Amino acid sequence: MTESRNKRKCIVAIDAMGGDFAPLNELHGAVLALKEIDNVEVVLVGNEKLIRDTASKESIDISKISIVDAQEVINMSDTPTVAIRKKPNSSLVIGANLVKEKIADAFVSAGNTGAMLAAATLLIGRIKGVGRPTIGASYPTQTGKFTTVFDSGSSVDSKPSHLFEYAIMGSIFASEIYNYPNPTIGLLNVGEEESKGNELALASHQLLKNSKLNFFGNVEGRDIFKGKVDIVVCDGFTGNVVLKLAESVIGFLKIKIKQYADKGILNSLKALVVKNVLKVALKDMDYQSHGGVPVLGVNGIAIVGHGSSSPLAVKNMILRAKEMYDKNLIEKMEEAINKYAVN
Amino acid sequence: MTESRNKRKCIVAIDAMGGDFAPLNELHGAVLALKEIDNVEVVLVGNEKLIRDTASKESIDISKISIVDAQEVINMSDTPTVAIRKKPNSSLVIGANLVKEKIADAFVSAGNTGAMLAAATLLIGRIKGVGRPTIGASYPTQTGKFTTVFDSGSSVDSKPSHLFEYAIMGSIFASEIYNYPNPTIGLLNVGEEESKGNELALASHQLLKNSKLNFFGNVEGRDIFKGKVDIVVCDGFTGNVVLKLAESVIGFLKIKIKQYADKGILNSLKALVVKNVLKVALKDMDYQSHGGVPVLGVNGIAIVGHGSSSPLAVKNMILRAKEMYDKNLIEKMEEAINKYAVN
Structure with missing residues (x-):
């Protein structure tokens, strides 16, 4: 089964309305992913007119990407479980359902984390033996x-x-x-x-x-x-x-260094060196490069990213989805849950 | 009452056996405190022979400091409540009892935090209305x-x-x-x-x-x-x-900057600038300068510091104890607990 699955394309659905800069960063991220890896097909889920207008305005070639129209949007301020129920035509609900119905192999979103967790748990469903997805x-x-x-x-x-x-x-x-x-x-x-x-x-x-x-x-x-x-x-x-x-540490450092820099020209020159060094030394702390985190324990690939996800972050979410697919991560989770379960 | 109390000296007992560098840093810290502030009397609680030998060997003038002998030591690895009971002649128990018996106005220790909390709670006792000291x-x-x-x-x-x-x-x-x-x-x-x-x-x-x-x-x-x-x-x-x-952030930064510095001579020069800038920009993160934290909710002044407390940190603990004494902090805590209490 592993063999045959890896031979066919992995279909990744993207919540085109999810992030703070949606759909722009989602479009850019999708195009970047398609350039970088083979054997992947990307489906944008969202307001089709808005997606096409944005692509046209920004000269993004989305000819290789299919679109599934979704007229509603779940916002960052929506209450997760309520939103899932009351917005059945939202990009997030439709995207999760594409995985549930095995039309897509994975769903990624930079939208409301709680709603993504709820959609993954309630729509895609839990792996047998898992009490709480994480x-x-x-x-x-x-x-x-x-x-x-x-x-x-x-x-x-x-x-x-x-x-x-x-x-x-x-x-x-x-x-x-x-x-x-x-x-x-x-x-x-x-x-x-x-x-x-x-x-x-x-x-x-x-x-x-x-x-x-x-x-x-x-x-x-x-x-x-x-x-x-x-x-x-x-x-x-x-x-x-x-x-x-932990996420606030970098911002705190930046402000402390700025306060130092504001105390004179020599300080500001030194601060410039500091900023450049820390950028390299702490590059691992750039949460954008991680490209989102999977919802583990659900019966399909669901990845959620920061609301502020850059095109690079969106691309990395798609790459991670593909990797999870290629490695049969869901099946392996299920096997492990059965193997180690106390009962 | 406030007036009369502030006119007399504040007696601060110090656990001379508490910190990782005891009794050396405690002796140095006590001397520093006496140089900096008036109206304070310091009592070193610990092995008198060791204290006198250390002072003599390091040429520390402790002629203005009294010593209360304590033959036992509670270690960092001791279980707090057990240690309090089984080591009645420890510097920590004797020091806390000095406050309980109103012989000293405050007790400070850079020793086992849990034991200090237990000693403060069980020996000095809680302020009426307080369920849990903190x-x-x-x-x-x-x-x-x-x-x-x-x-x-x-x-x-x-x-x-x-x-x-x-x-x-x-x-x-x-x-x-x-x-x-x-x-x-x-x-x-x-x-x-x-x-x-x-x-x-x-x-x-x-x-x-x-x-x-x-x-x-x-x-x-x-x-x-x-x-x-x-x-x-x-x-x-x-x-x-x-x-x-939070305490681990500075150590993490130092290691990341060292790893950067190890990658060449130019890097190591830049890293030197970074270290100097961060030392100034993040000086607030130097936990030594805080000089310990009080156990709040107990019926006396009890301050606990880092095991690695420097002489400066010990001095600051004594200064804080004096400040709490001058400001009648215990009485104010009691008043506030009575004022806001739900029952």
């Missing part, structure tokens, strides 16, 4: 490798069994997408000792310790940037706070 | 002000009433220690909307919203370095992860 966030580390934290905010009241699922799915993600052999799993906690932690952490530690997963033990907040483990699992509340705090 | 962590922000997060790990399974107490005590801390008038309070959450969050956040939001405190609303991980509010409240699990993640 979205991870990958952090650059001092080792040069990435550490991916699950969950980063898909659900806020997580149970030990959910953290256990995140560990299984995260392992497949790290080994297949990052090519890390036998990835290590850490449990985010307030101390290294087994006796440390809140109720959730204590119970999750026991579940992970008694499993056949490659469990390293507890890790702390400082171990994320250190790259102590490949996968970190935690409840979605903590993971979301960590994600937003 | 330790905050102050973060530099892009506004130049500090944002202090309570709780930073004192307890991991927090209840809404605890977060409410943190908000009250944090307000007093920010207005008295940082001189921020009517400080704003944010609830750490996964989104700005009132409907967002886990069970704890949802219930805490209602408690804070319906109180007379200066509640701003929900804040997210990114709002800490932005300095959106003066005080952030959250459960100690999340707060501890945030603290350790």
Whole structure:
């Protein structure tokens, strides 16, 4: 099956109305992806007239791209589950349904993350045995490798069994997408000792310790940037706070350096050097280059990107979708869930 | 009462065996503090022979400092509550008891944070009406002000009433220690909307919203370095992860810049500029200069510092203890707890 599937094209549907700069960046990103990789077909889902007008105005050649018309748009401010129900003709709902109906192999969106998660979970559906689909966030580390934290905010009241699922799915993600052999799993906690932690952490530690997963033990907040483990699992509340705090570091640095630069001409010259060095030294922290993160645990490929996704980010989302398709990631997730499941 | 107290000397007991470089840094810090401020008396609590030998060997003049002998030491690896009970002759227990018995006005330690919290809570005792004493962590922000997060790990399974107490005590801390008038309070959450969050956040939001405190609303991980509010409240699990993640940022930057510098002579010259600029631009992130954080909610002044506290950090802990004493912070905490308490 792997063989035959890899021979045919991978069809990636894109939410053309999703990002803050939609549909422009989505169009550019789609064209970039088609230039870079073979065996992929791109479908733009969105307001057809707007898509064609934008392509024409910006001289973007979309002749090789098909369009599926969608008259509604789910905004960033929409309540996810409500929007999914009340906007059946939205690009996000139609795109997810293309995957559900096996018309497309993957769906990518830079739109409302919560709505994408809801659409993936409710429309595409969960993999058998998965209680809670999850979205991870990958952090650059001092080792040069990435550490991916699950969950980063898909659900806020997580149970030990959910953290256990995140560990299984995260392992497949790290080994297949990052090519890390036998990835290590850490449990985010307030101390290294087994006796440390809140109720959730204590119970999750026991579940992970008694499993056949490659469990390293507890890790702390400082171990994320250190790259102590490949996968970190935690409840979605903590993971979301960590994600937003970590993402704010670059902006904080920029402002502090600007404040320094504003104190004189010599300072501003030095600050210029700093900006150039940090741009190179911290290039891993450019979240655009990651190109979105997959919703893991659903029965199809669904990738969600930043609202501010650049054409490069959109291209990378499509590339990642294709990679997940080629590597049969969904099937591998299902196998792993069955293999390691406690019950 | 305020008048008469401020006229007499503030007696600060120091855990001379606490930090990683004890008793050396404690001795140096004590001498620095005595040089800088009047009306303070310092008591070193620890192994008297070791203290005298160290002072003699390093030519530190401790003639103005009294010593209270303590033959035991609580180590960083000791389990807090067990250590408090099993090591009654430790510097940490004796120091806390000096405050309990009103022999000293304050106790500062760069030792085991958990043990210091336990000693402060169990020996000095809680302020009436306080369920959970708390330790905050102050973060530099892009506004130049500090944002202090309570709780930073004192307890991991927090209840809404605890977060409410943190908000009250944090307000007093920010207005008295940082001189921020009517400080704003944010609830750490996964989104700005009132409907967002886990069970704890949802219930805490209602408690804070319906109180007379200066509640701003929900804040997210990114709002800490932005300095959106003066005080952030959250459960100690999340707060501890945030603290350790934030503290790791500088180390991560240093390593990334070193990796850049190692790629050639031009790079290493540029990296030198970067290091010098960041040292100035990010000087607020030097946790040593804060000089420890008080245990809030206990019936006496107790300040805990980093294990790696420098002499400067120890000096700043003593200065902060003196400031808290002069400002009658404990009495103000008690008044505020009574004023805002729900019951």
